[in-house]
Amino acid sequence: MIKDISIKQYRSCLDTYFQLHPNLSVLIGPNSSGKTNIMNALLLLKRLTEESPPFYSRDVEPTGHCKLKATITLDKVNATLRADIDTYTDANNTDIVITSDQYWNIKQLTGNNKRIKLPLALARELIRTADTQFISHYQRRISFDALERISRETPGPVRAFLGKIAVNLAQIRYYSASQFTNPANCPVSFELEKEGITTRAMRLTGHAKFLFDLYNSRKYSKARYHQFIDIIGPNGIGLVDEISFNEISTSSVQHSVRIGGTVTERRKQNILVIPQFKIGQNTLSPNQLSEGTFKTITLLFYLITEPSQLLLIEEPEVCVHHGLLSSILELIKTYANDKQIVISTHSDFVLDMVQPENVYAVTNIPQEGTKVQHIPKRLSRNELEALREYLQTEGNLGEYWRAGGLE
Amino acid sequence: MAINIGVIAEERNDIDVLYQFTCKLAPENSFSFSTFAAHGCGRLRNKCQAWSKNLIRRGCTHLVVIHDLDSEDQNALRAELENSVSNIAFFGRIILIPVFEIEAWLLSDPLALQQTFNMRKSPNIPQNPETIQHPKEYLRNIVWKYSKKRYINTIHNKKIASVLRIDKVSLCSSFTPYPAFVSNTITTC
Numbered sequence: 001m002i003k004d005i006s007i008k009q010y011r012s013c014l015d016t017y018f019q020l021h022p023n024l025s026v027l028i029g030p031n032s033s034g035k036t037n038i039m040n041a042l043l044l045l046k047r048l049t050e051e052s053p054p055f056y057s058r059d060v061e062p063t064g065h066c067k068l069k070a071t072i073t074l075d076k077v078n079a080t081l082r083a084d085i086d087t088y089t090d091a092n093n094t095d096i097v098i099t100s101d102q103y104w105n106i107k108q109l110t111g112n113n114k115r116i117k118l119p120l121a122l123a124r125e126l127i128r129t130a131d132t133q134f135i136s137h138y139q140r141r142i143s144f145d146a147l148e149r150i151s152r153e154t155p156g157p158v159r160a161f162l163g164k165i166a167v168n169l170a171q172i173r174y175y176s177a178s179q180f181t182n183p184a185n186c187p188v189s190f191e192l193e194k195e196g197i198t199t200r201a202m203r204l205t206g207h208a209k210f211l212f213d214l215y216n217s218r219k220y221s222k223a224r225y226h227q228f229i230d231i232i233g234p235n236g237i238g239l240v241d242e243i244s245f246n247e248i249s250t251s252s253v254q255h256s257v258r259i260g261g262t263v264t265e266r267r268k269q270n271i272l273v274i275p276q277f278k279i280g281q282n283t284l285s286p287n288q289l290s291e292g293t294f295k296t297i298t299l300l301f302y303l304i305t306e307p308s309q310l311l312l313i314e315e316p317e318v319c320v321h322h323g324l325l326s327s328i329l330e331l332i333k334t335y336a337n338d339k340q341i342v343i344s345t346h347s348d349f350v351l352d353m354v355q356p357e358n359v360y361a362v363t364n365i366p367q368e369g370t371k372v373q374h375i376p377k378r379l380s381r382n383e384l385e386a387l388r389e390y391l392q393t394e395g396n397l398g399e400y401w402r403a404g405g406l407e
Numbered sequence: 408m409a410i411n412i413g414v415i416a417e418e419r420n421d422i423d424v425l426y427q428f429t430c431k432l433a434p435e436n437s438f439s440f441s442t443f444a445a446h447g448c449g450r451l452r453n454k455c456q457a458w459s460k461n462l463i464r465r466g467c468t469h470l471v472v473i474h475d476l477d478s479e480d481q482n483a484l485r486a487e488l489e490n491s492v493s494n495i496a497f498f499g500r501i502i503l504i505p506v507f508e509i510e511a512w513l514l515s516d517p518l519a520l521q522q523t524f525n526m527r528k529s530p531n532i533p534q535n536p537e538t539i540q541h542p543k544e545y546l547r548n549i550v551w552k553y554s555k556k557r558y559i560n561t562i563h564n565k566k567i568a569s570v571l572r573i574d575k576v577s578l579c580s581s582f583t584p585y586p587a588f589v590s591n592t593i594t595t596c
Contacts, residue, residue, distance in 0.1 A: 223555075227555075227556070227557060230556055230557075231557060231559070231562070235566075236559070236562050237562055304557075323419065323561075326418075326419065326446075326561050327559060327561040327562055330559045330560055330561050330562075331557070331559055334547065334557055334558075334559060349446075352446045352447060353446070390449060391447060391448075391449045392448060392449050392452075393449050393452050393453065394449045394450070394452070394453045395447070395449045395450045395453055396445075396446055396447040396449065396450045397447075398446075399450070
């Protein structure tokens with residue numbers, strides 16, 4: 001769980017700090033106030049666990065430099081991360097970490113305030129290999145002596161703890177309504193190699209990635225997948241009656257010519273996967289689903305099936321009928337008991353369904369950048385009492401917000 | 408002719424639950440609902456009078472208001488709601504005040520839960536579910552414990568209500584007056 005985060009020099013977050021709600025944080029604020037930047041800054045914590053390989057960083061000039069400080073709680077132990085990060089923002093507006101210095105303070109484990117220098121990507125690698133000699137990327141970037149020093153200076157339990165944190169942060173999931181616009185762009189099928197399914201799947205993005213994740217979840221995370229089907233199916237919100245995957249075996253032949261003219265033949269077995277969504281009497285391809293249906297299915301899929309401990313959701317209200325939206329929000333509130341969820345919204349209807357304790361006002365102040373204020377702290381005692389009385393006797397949080405009561 | 412009952416409740420699913428119960432108390436073609444869902448108790452109180460007037464204009468002859476008691480004083484709350492609708496000429500009206508939340512009514516019949524969530528066995532629920540302080544949360548936990556399914560009130564309340572035995576929910580003190588209200592409403596019209 002992320003307790004708090006301080007963001008410096010990252011896009012509009014010049015000096016932004018806020019304490020996240022342990023379950024559900026709802027960010028509200030005008031356009032361009034910095035809500036998305038806060039989400040992206042939280043996503044940087046994930047990016048730190050997947051630091052780019054050295055060949056990438058050699059050729060790319062950083063486009064930004066920022067500082068993050070975050071308190072992360074795991075197994076009741078607080079760890080404070082301070083990171084100086086050089087980033088490169090690619091054409092898809094995705095931040096790639098070029099280099100970073102990461103220092104940890106885990107007084108509860110170490111008994112002192114001494115800073116520990118251990119990058120999350122390395123901590124994640126260490127927990128996988130448990131042997132400094134077999135660390136792939138880092139063998140090329142960090143000298144063996146440096147690895148030995150980390151190993152020597154960082155006690156085993158601390159390394160294991162940071163490894164667990166890295167694994168957790170690597171699972172941070174981001175959902176935005178804009179990711180799944182226009183289902184017509186969605187492929188009607190996708191092809192996988194029978195062996196090494198994941199290699200090809202790694203190249204998938206957007207709609208196709210969702211279809212692959214759906215297919216994969218049905219195969220390998222059956223319990224979660226059934227929960228998902230139970231909720232979107234006829235026993236739940238009734239969005240679709242059934243999802244099926246038609247699998248067709250295909251094969252291809254690759255020829256290569258060796259020196260001396262010998263021709264070798266390599267036969268590859270593939271699976272063509274054709275997803276189908278049954279709604280009433282109709283069986284539809286994914287690209288025939290309406291935008292609202294597609295977005296809702298994707299949001300609920302990742303909400304229900306992802307093991308992530310932090311889920312970031314931007315504007316869950318987009319393209320969704322208010323009746324369905326209340327079910328989505330009830331689900332979000334339910335899952336917020338199991339995982340930390342941060343949502344950003346422009347919808348007063350969303351606000352109607354949460355408590356003031358969950359709400360954070362985001363503003364962009366000239367010269368100071370994005371600021372976040374927790375509503376119960378932003379309001380004075382009298383104002384908060386007035387709000388509570390209003391909610392009890394007069395109206396809803398959404399209309400209170402719309403009328404300027406939270407400003 | 409079907410009578411038109413106006414219903415004002417905090418949430419849409421409260422109305423859905425009441426509709427299912429009413430179907431058990433009267434033939435489905437003998438009544439219809441015109442509704443307002445407030446999405447919160449404050450808005451319900453504020454809008455109760457205006458919405459009641461609107462319901463009359465929409466042809467409602469009877470009115471049902473459902474408002475959770477939570478931690479409020481029942482007499483004061485009832486008086487306030489009565490006061491806001493007292494001048495509006497319905498043939499009959501009833502104010503239902505579930506003790507904590509309407510979900511307590513749904514907990515009155517364990518077999519309905521078992522059937523809705525395909526539970527292997529009937530869940531253990533206190534004899535008087537109205538004593539449970541957070542019935543929604545309790546229901547969520549019990550559904551997860553017995554079926555490993557997620558309970559979502561907006562989806563499942565209606566489904567539970569549709570299979571719930573009316574004699575069971577009638578034992579809940581806050582629901583007790585409703586069957587008589589429906590019976591009088593249908594027979595008088």
